[in-house]
Amino acid sequence: xxxxxxxxxxxxxxxxxxxxxxxxxxxxxxxxxxxxxxxxxxxxxxxxxxxxxxxxxxxxxxxxxxxxxxxxxxxxxxxxxxxxxxxxxxxxxxxxxxxxxxxxxxxxxxxxxxxxxxxxxxxxxxxxxxxxxxxxxxxxxxxxxxxxxxxxxxxxxxxxxxxxxxxxxxxxxxxxxxxxxxxxxxxxxxxxxxxxxxxxxxxxxxxxxxxxxxxxxxxxxxxxxxxxxxxxxxxxxxxxxxxxxxxxxxxxxxxxxxxxxxxxxxxxxxxxxxxxxxxxxxxxxxxxxxxxxxxxxxxxxxxxxxxxxxxxxxxxxxxxxxxxxxxxxxxxxxxxxxxxxxxxxxxxxxxxxxxxxxxxxxxxxxxxxxxxxxxxxxxxxxxxxxxxxxxxxxxxxxxxxxxxxxxxxxxxxxxxxxxxxxxxxxxxxxxx
Numbered sequence: 001x002x003x004x005x006x007x008x009x010x011x012x013x014x015x016x017x018x019x020x021x022x023x024x025x026x027x028x029x030x031x032x033x034x035x036x037x038x039x040x041x042x043x044x045x046x047x048x049x050x051x052x053x054x055x056x057x058x059x060x061x062x063x064x065x066x067x068x069x070x071x072x073x074x075x076x077x078x079x080x081x082x083x084x085x086x087x088x089x090x091x092x093x094x095x096x097x098x099x100x101x102x103x104x105x106x107x108x109x110x111x112x113x114x115x116x117x118x119x120x121x122x123x124x125x126x127x128x129x130x131x132x133x134x135x136x137x138x139x140x141x142x143x144x145x146x147x148x149x150x151x152x153x154x155x156x157x158x159x160x161x162x163x164x165x166x167x168x169x170x171x172x173x174x175x176x177x178x179x180x181x182x183x184x185x186x187x188x189x190x191x192x193x194x195x196x197x198x199x200x201x202x203x204x205x206x207x208x209x210x211x212x213x214x215x216x217x218x219x220x221x222x223x224x225x226x227x228x229x230x231x232x233x234x235x236x237x238x239x240x241x242x243x244x245x246x247x248x249x250x251x252x253x254x255x256x257x258x259x260x261x262x263x264x265x266x267x268x269x270x271x272x273x274x275x276x277x278x279x280x281x282x283x284x285x286x287x288x289x290x291x292x293x294x295x296x297x298x299x300x301x302x303x304x305x306x307x308x309x310x311x312x313x314x315x316x317x318x319x320x321x322x323x324x325x326x327x328x329x330x331x332x333x334x335x336x337x338x339x340x341x342x343x344x345x346x347x348x349x350x351x352x353x354x355x356x357x358x359x360x361x362x363x364x365x366x367x368x369x370x371x372x373x374x375x376x377x378x379x380x381x382x383x384x385x386x387x388x389x390x391x392x393x394x395x396x397x398x399x400x401x402x403x404x405x406x407x408x409x410x411x412x413x414x415x416x417x418x419x420x421x422x423x424x425x426x427x428x429x430x431x432x
Contacts, residue, residue, distance in 0.1 A: 001390070002036055006045025007359070008346045011052050011332045014325055014371050022050060024352045027390035032348055047360060048384060049370070052344050053112025053134075053353035054301045055334025058201070058239040058260030060118045060140075060292035062090075062098030064105070065411060065418050067293040075207060075269050079430035083294055087119075088427050089418050095120040097410045099127035102299055104402045107133055107394055109300040110383045112353040113334045113343070115237060115260070115289075117174050117201050122158045128169055132393040132401045134353060136338045137162075138174030138201040138237075143185025145428060156192075163198065168389050170338050172237065177203040178222045179210050180428055183229060190230030199339070201237040202226070205244050207271070209432050223248040232257055237337055239289065242266055242275050253282045258337050260289035261330075263307040264296045274315040276308055280326055287333040302378050305331055309375060324372050331374075356385035 001024040008017040021036035022029060022045070063083075070082035095118065106114060113134040116124055121139040128135040139155035142148055155174070163171045175181045175189045193200055205211060205222050214222045223244055226232040234256035241259045244252065252259065259279055266273065279286050288308060290299040305327055312322025335343025335351075342350045358364065363377045386394035393401050 003043045003045040006050045048356035052332040055113040057115045057287035058289035061102035062095040063292035064101045065098040084426035092120045096123040099124040103131035136170045138172040143181040172201045199235040203239045206240045262289040262291040263311040265291040352390040354387040
């Protein structure tokens with residue numbers, strides 16, 4: 001494949017290269033230059049910006065099935081009176097359909113990599129295999145509650161079977177959180193991680209009560225606690241860490257762990273914190289996250305980035321923070337989260353996870369500051385072509401891998417079974 005006469009926008013360094021050709025061989029960018037030729041599929045790139053694919057580093061993708069089911073509520077009621085009641089109705093087939101729906105939504109909005117943390121990940125794996133997106137899959141486990149041993153065994157069987165089976169689909173361990181998972185269970189996960197080299201993907205420090213509870217019961221913040229028991233280390237994906245203290249952030253930086261930042265979820269629950277500017281100041285590797293569609297509504301990471309910029313400004317009352325040059329690089333840091341240093345740039349030798357974005361959309365012009373337009377003005381309709389692992393999966397704004405109409409029909413059928421209350425007991429309890 002050769003993309004001719006395009007303009008490359010690199011998110012890492014905000015560089016611009018105009019009127020160049022990009023040769024893709026297999027799943028990699030072979031060469032970037034002028035007047036490249038060959039017996040290849042040709043794409044006229046003259047009307048497009050070529051950018052890295054966008055990454056979503058914490059999501060509950062099959063929660064698309066619960067979109068709109070718990071609105072205008074506190075986090076306590078969201079979990080205990082809605083989501084953790086509805087999720088007891090979740091089935092393997094539901095996860096398959098819900099993941100296909102989420103994968104379609106992400107690909108059409110330019111997401112080429114997702115780190116998914118949910119249930120029945122063997123079915124999600126199938127959906128990702130078919131959709132063509134790149135994914136890291138962590139089967140969510142609690143280590144407590146009814147039948148937890150069998151559920152953990154199922155998760156570990158999946159992990160052992162699929163680790164290394166497909167270069168595009170990687171596997172992580174998925175302990176839910178330090179406020180639910182018992183200490184001995186988390187130590188077991190840490191031991192498995194040490195023995196296998198698999199990273200952990202875990203929720204931590206989402207709300208203030210978690211900090212208070214941990215300090216009272218353990219004498220340490222949740223992040224300090226995870227460090228002491230072996231979970232927090234290089235490569236660990238920390239979902240949220242929104243209430244991390246300054247010393248927590250220093251610990252995260254020193255261990256080489258990562259933060260997945262989901263600003264829309266926080267604002268939906270009315271919580272305004274300055275985590276992102278503090279993390280950026282320390283040089284912590286941060287990536288954007290959609291979280292679940294039941295709290296974030298959609299899975300558009302460009303919108304998440306926009307929200308992150310505004311939240312950084314509002315939380316500090318400082319319009320000079322959340323700068324374009326700080327936030328644009330975070331759109332494509334997900335390669336680091338899955339241990340791939342050859343993702344996230346339009347660069348020779350890198351994996352071809354790429355977007356072609358329309359130059360001539362009204363909302364993208366004038367192009368006085370194209371990276372500001374990317375952050376604040378771009379919409380789904382501006383994504384023309386999506387390439388994952390060297391394969392075109394979206395062309396002319398149309399998804400090539402999934403029958404969207406069929407998936408939407410099936411998702412709405414399943415939805416009717418998801419929002420049934422068989423009882424009022426949540427599968428776990430959120431809060432003190």
